[in-house]
Amino acid sequence: MHPQNPNPRDIDRVVAVLQRGGVVIYPTDTVYGIGCDITNVKAVERVIKLKGLKPKDAHFSFICKDLSNIADFAKVSNPTFKLMKKNLPGPFTFILPGLHRVPDYFLSKRKTVGIRIPNHQIPLELVDRLGNPILTTSLKDSDEVVEYTSDPELIYENYKNLVDIVIDGGIGGNIPSTIVDCSGDEPVILREGLGELVF
Structure with a gap:
């Protein structure tokens, strides 16, 4: 799939799979991610199993299309909103106080949630067409030297029997997002990840 200009028909095919509870691997502006529709419990459980986590330890982030629908899922103060506006879309995960609309497996013990708006057309168009955020969790490599697999062909070989679709958006990055906790004062x-935060 073309990273800047994905074919709408291809996006629709992936969205149809997400709507049926499918799990997909897709590129972002940092590393490749595994995701599903955040409202589909069975799909989220598949991702939890795939990552080898216990449900209570699974605190995933999710991708929103833009800042306009973040207020549906998290409390955003004015200073935090300004900070996010300066840095998004971009390689950041913002930790925010979650609202009760957020499914439990996204909330940490502190009731916070991680939110991303990557600077990458493929996940943004998937979320836009789906009408819901999608879960995002980095695709870790079992290799001790290479932390993240960046070659989509290798990803396909390793995951073709575990997920429904692997999107080839070209060679991915191997540095994850910068995580910024905005749940306090x-x-x-x-x-410290790929992004340098602009204040």
């Missing part, structure tokens, strides 16, 4: 960088 001041933003705190929890993980």
Whole structure:
């Protein structure tokens, strides 16, 4: 799939799979991710199993289409909104206080949720067509040297029997997103990743 200009028919095919509870692997502006429709419990359970996690330990982030629908899922203060506006779309995961609309498996013990708006057309168009955010979790490699698999052909070989679709959007990155915790009074960088935060 063309990373800047994906074919609408291809996007529709993937969305149809997501609507049926499918699990897909897709490129982002950082590393390849595994995802599904956040409203489909069975699909989320498949991802949890795929990642080898216990449901209570599974705190995933999700991809929103833009800042306009973030208020549906999280509490966003004015300073946080301004910070996000300066840095999104981009390689950041913002940790925000979650609202009860968010399914439980996305909320941490502190009732926070991770939100991404990647600077990549494929996941943004998937979310737009689907009408819901999609779960996102990085595709880790079992290799101890290479933390993230970036070659879509290798990803396909490793995951073709575990997921419904692997989207080839070209060679991916191997540096994850920068995680910014905005659930307290001041933003705190929890993980230095690809993005450099602009204040």
